[in-house]
Structures are given as C-alpha cells and as structure tokens.
Amino acid sequence: MSAGLTERRQVILKLVIQEFVETATPVASETLVRKYRLNVSSATVRNELAALEELGYLTHLHTSAGRVPTDAGYRFFVENLMERTTLSLAEQRTIRHQFYQVRGELDQWIQLAGAVLARTTQNASLVTPPRVAERLRFRSLELIGIHELMVLAVLVFHGGIVKQQTIALDTARSQEELRRSAARLSDYLADQTLSGIEELLTRDPGQQPLQLSEFERSMLELILRAMQLFEEQAREQIYSDGLLEMLSQPEFIPALARDDAERAVQRLRRALEILKSGRGLEPLIPQALASDGVQVIIGGENSADEMREYSVVLARYGVENAVAGVLGVIGPTRMAYPRSISTVRYISSLMSNLLAELYNAESRDQPNPDQ
Amino acid sequence: MSAGLTERRQVILKLVIQEFVETATPVASETLVRKYRLNVSSATVRNELAALEELGYLTHLHTSAGRVPTDAGYRFFVENLMERTTLSLAEQRTIRHQFYQVRGELDQWIQLAGAVLARTTQNASLVTPPRVAERLRFRSLELIGIHELMVLAVLVFHGGIVKQQTIALDTARSQEELRRSAARLSDYLADQTLSGIEELLTRDPGQQPLQLSEFERSMLELILRAMQLFEEQAREQIYSDGLLEMLSQPEFIPALARDDAERAVQRLRRALEILKSGRGLEPLIPQALASDGVQVIIGGENSADEMREYSVVLARYGVENAVAGVLGVIGPTRMAYPRSISTVRYISSLMSNLLAELYNAESRDQPNPDQ
DNA sequence: CTTAGCACTCGCGGCTGTCGAGTGCTAACT
DNA sequence: AGTTAGCACTCGACAGCCGCGAGTGCTAAG
Structure with missing residues (x-):
C-alpha cells in the first residue's frame, strides 16, 4: 500500500526530524500541524506518518507516543532533505x-x-x-648534552615533526663530539624513511658509504626504535x-x-x-x-x-x-x-x-x- | 554525657568506616556485631554509635538507617586509627x-x-x-631550517625541558647563518632565567657584551615570549x-x-x-x-x-x-x-x-x- | 555498664486509579 | 480518492496507599 515517498511525505519527514532534533521528544501529529502551520488536519498527518513508518523512516516505541526517526530516516534526511549550510x-x-x-x-x-x-x-x-603519507621521512638529528652521561636527542622529520628523547650513555662524550656525531648521522640518514634506515642497517658493513663509530651505531638503533614507536602510536592515537x-x-x-x-x-x-x-x-x-x-x-x-x-x-x-x-x-x-x-x-x-x-x-x- | 572517645568507641568508629568504605551502604549495629564478632550486644553498640554521633564522627540521614561517617570521622580515622600500609x-x-x-x-x-x-x-x-624551582633556566637554542622562510626553534632548558616552536621569517637565512645565530644566542643567554633575559633586553645597547643583529634580537623576543607562555601554562596545567x-x-x-x-x-x-x-x-x-x-x-x-x-x-x-x-x-x-x-x-x-x-x-x- | 525487649520511624517495592497525550480507525464529507 | 471529524483505545506518568523489613532509641531489668 501507500505509493512510496511522495513530496508531502518528504516534507513531513523533514519536519519530524527537525522537530525531534530540536526537542528530543517524540513528535506528535498535532504538534506538527500547529507549529509549522500545515494546511491539513492532524488526522491527515497521522496517515502520512503511518505511511512513513511503513516505509521504515520512522518508529514508535508504543501506540500513543509520537514518532521518532529511524537510522534510515536520518540517512534519507542527510542525503536528500537537508539543505547544505555553512557557518556564519x-x-x-x-x-x-x-x-x-x-x-x-x-x-x-x-x-x-x-x-x-x-x-x-x-x-x-x-x-x-596528521599522519605523514607513506612514511615518516628523517631530516636531521641534534644531540644536546644535558650532562656527561645524559643526552637529549631531538629528531626532526620532514614536515616540522619533532620527537625528543633523553638517552643515557655509558661513557662520557664532549659536546663537540656529540655535535660531530649528530652531523654525520644527519647526513647519513637525510631524507630516509623508516624502511630505508632499516635497510641501511642490515646492509653489509663493507658496503656502507660511511663508517660509523660504535657510538653512532648505537644512536642509530635508538633513532630507529623511536621512529617505529612514533609511527605506531601516531596511527592509533x-x-x-x-x-x-x-x-x-x-x-x-x-x-x-x-x-x-x-x-x-x-x-x-x-x-x-x-x-x-x-x-x-x-x-x-x-x-x-x-x-x-x-x-x-x-x-x-x-x-x-x-x-x-x-x-x-x-x-x-x-x-x-x-x-x-x-x-x-x-x-x-x-x-x-x-x-x-x-x-x-x-x-x-x-x-x-x-x-x-x-x-x-x-x-x-x-x-x-x-x- | 558520654566520656569522650574511649578505646572501644575508637575501635567501633574504625569498624564503621571500614565497613562503609567497603560496602557503600550505611552500617547497622547488628551488622558490626555479626561481622566482626564483637563480644557485646547490638544494643551496646548502638549506645556507642549514638555517642560517636554526638561527638560528631558519625551521622545518619534519618532514624532507622545505619550510620555513616562524617568528614570529622574520616579525619580522625586518617589521623589516629588507620594503620600505615605500603603497597605489596x-x-x-x-x-x-x-x-x-x-x-x-x-x-x-x-x-x-x-x-x-x-x-x-x-x-x-x-x-x-614538575615545575622548575624558582624559574626556568635557559640552556641552549637550536634553529633548524624547515624551509627558507620557516624555522623550527628548539629551546632547551636546564633539566631536560624542551619547548619547540615553528617561526616564520621575513627574509631567507641559510642553515649556516641560523647555526651561527643560534650559537651566539645560546652563549649570550646561557644559564639565564626569564627575568635575567628581560633585564638583558632592556639594558642600554652600549652596555651589551655582545652586538646582536636585527634578526637575532627578534629571535630573542620570541624566545622571551615562549618562556613567559611556558612558565605560565606550566603553572596551571x-x-x-x-x-x-x-x-x-x-x-x-x-x-x-x-x-x-x-x-x-x-x-x-x-x-x-x-x-x-x-x-x-x-x-x-x-x-x-x-x-x-x-x-x-x-x-x-x-x-x-x-x-x-x-x-x-x-x-x-x-x-x-x-x-x-x-x-x-x-x-x-x-x-x-x-x-x-x-x-x-x-x-x-x-x-x-x-x-x-x-x-x-x-x-x-x-x-x-x-x- | 550491659542487655533484652519493644515501640517507633522510614525507605522501598508493589499495587491501584486517574489523567492526559496521542494514535488508529471508521464513517462521513468534498 | 483524498481529507477530515470523532471517538475508542493504549500507554506512560504520577500520586497515593499499604505493608514489610531494617534499624534505631528508649526503658527497665540484670
């Protein structure tokens, strides 16, 4: 029965949703007629509401309670009925x-x-x-001595993303030494993604373009771990x-x-x-x-x-x-x-x-x- | 009436609080006797409860509801009754x-x-x-070019506190130029507190130990503002x-x-x-x-x-x-x-x-x- | 000082009846 | 065929009532 979604039914559906969104109470036929000055009687509206219900756009918790939109009702509203607005x-x-x-x-x-x-x-x-498309790309590393056995590593990635981490050393390094290592590592890793760095690390030592000191290799491991962690938690957060x-x-x-x-x-x-x-x-x-x-x-x-x-x-x-x-x-x-x-x-x-x-x-x- | 907080009343108070904390329902005299095997009758306990109420350690919402501790009751418990425990x-x-x-x-x-x-x-x-006692003390500054007109400033303070901020420039600077400026500023400001820097800034230009370029002075202003902001929001957070x-x-x-x-x-x-x-x-x-x-x-x-x-x-x-x-x-x-x-x-x-x-x-x- | 006994107080759950809002249906109207 | 008035019916909300049970407070006796 009931020949689908006529023009008038769409109008009524829209009004029901507007009204329900506004008041948060089930909406009654009478209310619609009064509030929106419909030129039909509440009985007519009731018939239409019943039809909309049959079509699946509205429900009723029990007889004698106003209508409430279903998910499908909202969906239709969002897709077809709603006017597209912008913020003032x-x-x-x-x-x-x-x-x-x-x-x-x-x-x-x-x-x-x-x-x-x-x-x-x-x-x-x-x-x-914002997650970096593809992967995080390394830019540079700064090592800042906080104390002889404690270094603050600041990893800078493309896109102004910065990650800091304090690192405990086993042997003291001078500030100058740190600077040089940071510069070497920065050059070495510049523009690499995580997987690129992983590859570099597993490459045969003979093939390395640059000999890294023991210290620098351990720094590199740390950088790697930090990047992995960062990518992971960035995804979830x-x-x-x-x-x-x-x-x-x-x-x-x-x-x-x-x-x-x-x-x-x-x-x-x-x-x-x-x-x-x-x-x-x-x-x-x-x-x-x-x-x-x-x-x-x-x-x-x-x-x-x-x-x-x-x-x-x-x-x-x-x-x-x-x-x-x-x-x-x-x-x-x-x-x-x-x-x-x-x-x-x-x-x-x-x-x-x-x-x-x-x-x-x-x-x-x-x-x-x-x- | 009622000669203050006798030993027994303290025990009962303690039990009431334990019981209430555990069950979240008002505690009855009968319950206490049964659950804690008191060697007195519930009537006696009731008398004591009444006394504790008179002393201000317990209340009840109306007759015929169990007792509930008052703030004063908890206070006494915390101060005198509670045994000091440690985590396992x-x-x-x-x-x-x-x-x-x-x-x-x-x-x-x-x-x-x-x-x-x-x-x-x-x-x-x-x-x-953790807030730094007294004031934040400056340690060093790193300027990292993200692009010709965009710089990432990393402010490092004593205690491993780091604050980063991207800054837009009006004229391009080379990476080398940035590094030199950062180093000069780092030297200049090393170990200063916020008020120290404020003082330096207002000092007569002739008296300055170091001539700063226009650019460096503007960086300094930014650092200052960042520090002020940081101290402020650290206090509140x-x-x-x-x-x-x-x-x-x-x-x-x-x-x-x-x-x-x-x-x-x-x-x-x-x-x-x-x-x-x-x-x-x-x-x-x-x-x-x-x-x-x-x-x-x-x-x-x-x-x-x-x-x-x-x-x-x-x-x-x-x-x-x-x-x-x-x-x-x-x-x-x-x-x-x-x-x-x-x-x-x-x-x-x-x-x-x-x-x-x-x-x-x-x-x-x-x-x-x-x- | 302790205790048994008992009256008294209240909250709570269940039950009832009433009211009003709203629908659903039917029959009459256009 | 669509619209409408009228009316019976449904159901939730609310108030009032009752009886039960938990718990106290008091009193008088041990």
Missing part, C-alpha cells in the same frame, strides 16, 4: 582568529580544532594528528574533547530522558569508554582517510555494536600526498546534522590550509625526485 | 617495571603516573608536571586520568546509590567538570607543594563548595631545590584512605627518584655558584 561569517572569523593565535604549533592546532568542534556542535569531537558538551545533551540527563535514568547513565558511561579507548572509532578512521568530503555514519549503520546509539561526522584534512588526518564530531543519532557537517567541513578545510602553508612551503626547497 | 612488593615491582619501559620520557612518566594511580586506587588521579575508574564507584551508579539516580548523575557531571577545569583543585596545589608527606583533604574541609563530596590525597614529588610537582588521587569521601595514601606515597617517591637521576646527574656538571 562571524563564526568563521572567530574561529580563524583563534587559530591565528596559536600559529606555529601543530599540537595546539589539534587541541584547538577539538575544542572548537565540540563547542560549536555541542557534541564530543575527535581529531587524529585519537585525541578527543568535548565530553562535557556532549553530556549536556538531553540523552544524558536522566530527568529529561524519555526512558529511564538508568539508561541515561549507562549511555554516559559507554560514551566515556568509546572516547577514552577509541574502540568503535578506529575502523572509521581509515575509511575517512580514504574518501573525500564529509562522511556521516549514523547509528548502527556501520560501526561496532556499542556505537548503535551514536552518529559520527568525519572528514579528512591535510595536504594531498603529504599528510592527512581525520577530524570530526560524535554524538547521539539525534544530532543537528547540517550544523555538524558544516562545522566539520569548515574546520577540516581550515586545518588543511594551515598545513598546506607548512608543507607547500617546505616542498619548494626539497629536491624533487622527478626532475 | 609485587605491586611495587610491576609499577617500577612499567616506569622502566618508558625511561627517558618525562611526558610519559606523567601519563603513566596518572594511569597507575587511577588503576590501583580505582579513583581519578591528577598530576602536575593539571593532567588527570582515571575518570572511568572513579565512575565505577557505587556513588556514581544510580542503581546502587542510596539516594536517587538524579543525584548520582549530577555528581558525575560535577566530577567531570572538576577534573576538566581544575577549578576547586587549584588551591590545593600550592598547599601540597609547600608541605612534606602526603596531604589528605576530606570533603568540605578545605576546598571549594563543589568539592564537598570529594576527598583528595596529594603529595609533592621532585628534587629538593630543583623541581617539584604534585600528584594524587581524587574520589568520593568514602575512599580507601590507607590504600590511596600508600599508593600516592609510593608513586611520588618513585617519580622523585626518577627525577633525581636526571637532576643530580645534571647538577654535577653545572657550575656551582658557591665554589
């Missing part, structure tokens, strides 16, 4: 200004992106640090923020939750676990990295079971062929999708521009292998 | 081992300390990074962890909370706010820095009003006259104080030893002003 110019300016304040500090960008996403969408945010913002959503407030307090708190605890451990989020990252534009994952559509009640809005950011990370928003499926999407889109392009400044600049003075 | 050797070994895994990385120590505190006490933890562990305490689980679910969730939200913003915690930090041993702040004893339901166990860690930070545990007043205290004590001494390795080592090759 004033908001854009404010955000740009904040980023300007911390220019030059990648870590701060990440943190700021997280904070801004959370604040403007009133949901939790997640940001992964998901920075997140805005827990508090998300928890101000009615879903998490027992007094407002339609179901009972018990559920609200379990939800809360689960949300914490998801954000802290990243479980349930991880599978989404590579997916987002691989695709253009803003990805929307709604409820149980894709992810692990514990994510059934949450939606995630993700976008890649970075510089083509150089670095890429992922940032986005996570919140209850009842989410203001247009706003989340436009915020994520804006922040990701902002971050991309900031990174491009760093990277395009750098690539100019880099040897281009194709020339 | 096995636990100590496990913890030491974990720290050994990340040797050489101060940031990791802090994170690890937070995680271990949280896990072993099942409460939230807080750790402030409180790292925290273990939210999830704390939330597994019955106080935060509506089904188990004696009062209602509503309260449990407000508590939860408030705990989040305290940990995220650090408000309510900040006043405790300087206090802990100024005193030896483990500090215990119980409920409303000291802190802001929103901390009324929480206790904090804090200790200083660090190296005398060199660096000091604070670490500790925060949780509901119904806390296993002996365990918290011994854990905090152990971790703080462990961290102190680790830092001492770094610092005593360093001070050996530092010029001693008294010689």
Whole structure:
C-alpha cells in the first residue's frame, strides 16, 4: 500500500526530524500541524506518518507516543532533505582568529580544532594528528648534552615533526663530539624513511658509504626504535574533547530522558569508554582517510555494536600526498546534522590550509625526485 | 554525657568506616556485631554509635538507617586509627617495571603516573608536571631550517625541558647563518632565567657584551615570549586520568546509590567538570607543594563548595631545590584512605627518584655558584 | 555498664486509579 | 480518492496507599 515517498511525505519527514532534533521528544501529529502551520488536519498527518513508518523512516516505541526517526530516516534526511549550510561569517572569523593565535604549533592546532568542534556542535569531537603519507621521512638529528652521561636527542622529520628523547650513555662524550656525531648521522640518514634506515642497517658493513663509530651505531638503533614507536602510536592515537558538551545533551540527563535514568547513565558511561579507548572509532578512521568530503555514519549503520546509539561526522584534512588526518564530531543519532557537517567541513578545510602553508612551503626547497 | 572517645568507641568508629568504605551502604549495629564478632550486644553498640554521633564522627540521614561517617570521622580515622600500609612488593615491582619501559620520557612518566594511580586506587588521579624551582633556566637554542622562510626553534632548558616552536621569517637565512645565530644566542643567554633575559633586553645597547643583529634580537623576543607562555601554562596545567575508574564507584551508579539516580548523575557531571577545569583543585596545589608527606583533604574541609563530596590525597614529588610537582588521587569521601595514601606515597617517591637521576646527574656538571 | 525487649520511624517495592497525550480507525464529507 | 471529524483505545506518568523489613532509641531489668 501507500505509493512510496511522495513530496508531502518528504516534507513531513523533514519536519519530524527537525522537530525531534530540536526537542528530543517524540513528535506528535498535532504538534506538527500547529507549529509549522500545515494546511491539513492532524488526522491527515497521522496517515502520512503511518505511511512513513511503513516505509521504515520512522518508529514508535508504543501506540500513543509520537514518532521518532529511524537510522534510515536520518540517512534519507542527510542525503536528500537537508539543505547544505555553512557557518556564519562571524563564526568563521572567530574561529580563524583563534587559530591565528596559536600559529606555529601543530599540537595546539589539534587541541584547538577539538575544542572548537565540540563547542560549536555541542557534541564530543575527535581529531587524529596528521599522519605523514607513506612514511615518516628523517631530516636531521641534534644531540644536546644535558650532562656527561645524559643526552637529549631531538629528531626532526620532514614536515616540522619533532620527537625528543633523553638517552643515557655509558661513557662520557664532549659536546663537540656529540655535535660531530649528530652531523654525520644527519647526513647519513637525510631524507630516509623508516624502511630505508632499516635497510641501511642490515646492509653489509663493507658496503656502507660511511663508517660509523660504535657510538653512532648505537644512536642509530635508538633513532630507529623511536621512529617505529612514533609511527605506531601516531596511527592509533585519537585525541578527543568535548565530553562535557556532549553530556549536556538531553540523552544524558536522566530527568529529561524519555526512558529511564538508568539508561541515561549507562549511555554516559559507554560514551566515556568509546572516547577514552577509541574502540568503535578506529575502523572509521581509515575509511575517512580514504574518501573525500564529509562522511556521516549514523547509528548502527556501520560501526561496532556499542556505537548503535551514536552518529559520527568525519572528514579528512591535510595536504594531498603529504599528510592527512581525520577530524570530526560524535554524538547521539539525534544530532543537528547540517550544523555538524558544516562545522566539520569548515574546520577540516581550515586545518588543511594551515598545513598546506607548512608543507607547500617546505616542498619548494626539497629536491624533487622527478626532475 | 558520654566520656569522650574511649578505646572501644575508637575501635567501633574504625569498624564503621571500614565497613562503609567497603560496602557503600550505611552500617547497622547488628551488622558490626555479626561481622566482626564483637563480644557485646547490638544494643551496646548502638549506645556507642549514638555517642560517636554526638561527638560528631558519625551521622545518619534519618532514624532507622545505619550510620555513616562524617568528614570529622574520616579525619580522625586518617589521623589516629588507620594503620600505615605500603603497597605489596609485587605491586611495587610491576609499577617500577612499567616506569622502566618508558625511561627517558618525562611526558610519559606523567601519563603513566596518572594511569597507575587511577588503576590501583580505582579513583581519578591528577598530576602536575614538575615545575622548575624558582624559574626556568635557559640552556641552549637550536634553529633548524624547515624551509627558507620557516624555522623550527628548539629551546632547551636546564633539566631536560624542551619547548619547540615553528617561526616564520621575513627574509631567507641559510642553515649556516641560523647555526651561527643560534650559537651566539645560546652563549649570550646561557644559564639565564626569564627575568635575567628581560633585564638583558632592556639594558642600554652600549652596555651589551655582545652586538646582536636585527634578526637575532627578534629571535630573542620570541624566545622571551615562549618562556613567559611556558612558565605560565606550566603553572596551571593539571593532567588527570582515571575518570572511568572513579565512575565505577557505587556513588556514581544510580542503581546502587542510596539516594536517587538524579543525584548520582549530577555528581558525575560535577566530577567531570572538576577534573576538566581544575577549578576547586587549584588551591590545593600550592598547599601540597609547600608541605612534606602526603596531604589528605576530606570533603568540605578545605576546598571549594563543589568539592564537598570529594576527598583528595596529594603529595609533592621532585628534587629538593630543583623541581617539584604534585600528584594524587581524587574520589568520593568514602575512599580507601590507607590504600590511596600508600599508593600516592609510593608513586611520588618513585617519580622523585626518577627525577633525581636526571637532576643530580645534571647538577654535577653545572657550575656551582658557591665554589 | 550491659542487655533484652519493644515501640517507633522510614525507605522501598508493589499495587491501584486517574489523567492526559496521542494514535488508529471508521464513517462521513468534498 | 483524498481529507477530515470523532471517538475508542493504549500507554506512560504520577500520586497515593499499604505493608514489610531494617534499624534505631528508649526503658527497665540484670
């Protein structure tokens, strides 16, 4: 029965979703008619609602409760009904200004992106640090004596990525000695990736272009280990923020939750676990990295079971062929999708521009292998 | 009436607290007699409980509910009744081992300390990074060209503290030029504190021991700003962890909370706010820095009003006259104080030893002003 | 000082009845 | 054929009530 999604049904579906997102309570036919001045009676709307339900876009917890969108309903909304918005110019300016304040500090960008996403969408945010495309490429090494048996090694990689580590020595080295070793190693390893260095290390000693001292070889081992560790943990790490913002959503407030307090708190605890451990989020990252534009994952559509009640809005950011990370928003499926999407889109392009400044600049003075 | 705190009352108080900490439900006279095989009847115990209540160590929400310790009760327990315990050797070994895994990385120590505190006490933890006593002392500067107009400045301070910042230049500089400037500035500023540098900067140009180029002067300004920023934010920053562990305490689980679910969730939200913003915690930090041993702040004893339901166990860690930070545990007043205290004590001494390795080592090759 | 005994207080779970919101259906209307 | 009024029906929310059980506080006797 019921001839599919007519124009009017689409309008009504859209209104139901808007209303539900706004109020967080099931929406009644009467409410729709009153609030949106529909020129039909509530009975008609009820018929349409029943049809939409049959089509799978809405549900009902029980007779005599308003309608609630299903995942499929949200999906249709996001795909076809939603108008594409952008952040207001004033908001854009404010955000740009904040980023300007911390220019030059990648870590701060990440943190700021997280904070801004959370604040403007009133949901939790997640940001992964930009990962170098392919592999980390070595640039130079500085060894700074902190004391005769203690050295601070500063590893600098292409793209302004820096990793520091203090290292204990077994025999004392002068500052000058350290400088020379650092310079030799820097030359030796310049522009190498992790696997390149691994290869160098296993190469027959006779073939080495440069004889390394015992000390330098042991430094090299350390560098290698640091790089491995760094690449590994960079892959996993998901920075997140805005827990508090998300928890101000009615879903998490027992007094407002339609179901009972018990559920609200379990939800809360689960949300914490998801954000802290990243479980349930991880599978989404590579997916987002691989695709253009803003990805929307709604409820149980894709992810692990514990994510059934949450939606995630993700976008890649970075510089083509150089670095890429992922940032986005996570919140209850009842989410203001247009706003989340436009915020994520804006922040990701902002971050991309900031990174491009760093990277395009750098690539100019880099040897281009194709020339 | 009631001749003060007799021996027996102390025993009973102790039992009440142990029992309440364990079960999180008000404890009844009958329970005490049964569980701890007291050789008196429950009626006698009731008389004693009444006396303890009159003395201010216990309360009850209404007639016919078991007794609950007051802040004063906990205080007396901590001060006089509790036996001083230490972590088991096995636990100590496990913890030491974990720290050994990340040797050489101060940031990791802090994170690890937070995680271990949280896990072993099942409460939230807080750790402030070790602050340099007096002021930050400059050690050296490295300038690493990332590209002709982009430089990575690595500021190294005494004690292995490193701060990095990328800086945009207006005119290109060669790597060699950067190296020379860095060396000159390093010499010029070596061992200076922030105020020392400020003084140098304002000094009459004629008096300067060294003529700086325009470029070097502008670098110097940047260094100064970075140091100011760093000192400031180091003071404020409180790292925290273990939210999830704390939330597994019955106080935060509506089904188990004696009062209602509503309260449990407000508590939860408030705990989040305290940990995220650090408000309510900040006043405790300087206090802990100024005193030896483990500090215990119980409920409303000291802190802001929103901390009324929480206790904090804090200790200083660090190296005398060199660096000091604070670490500790925060949780509901119904806390296993002996365990918290011994854990905090152990971790703080462990961290102190680790830092001492770094610092005593360093001070050996530092010029001693008294010689 | 200790104890048995007992009245008294409360919280809690279960049960009931009422109210109101909202739907679903039917029959009449355009 | 689509729309609408009308109305029965469903279900959750809420308040009130009852009885139970846990635990105290008091008293009087040992």
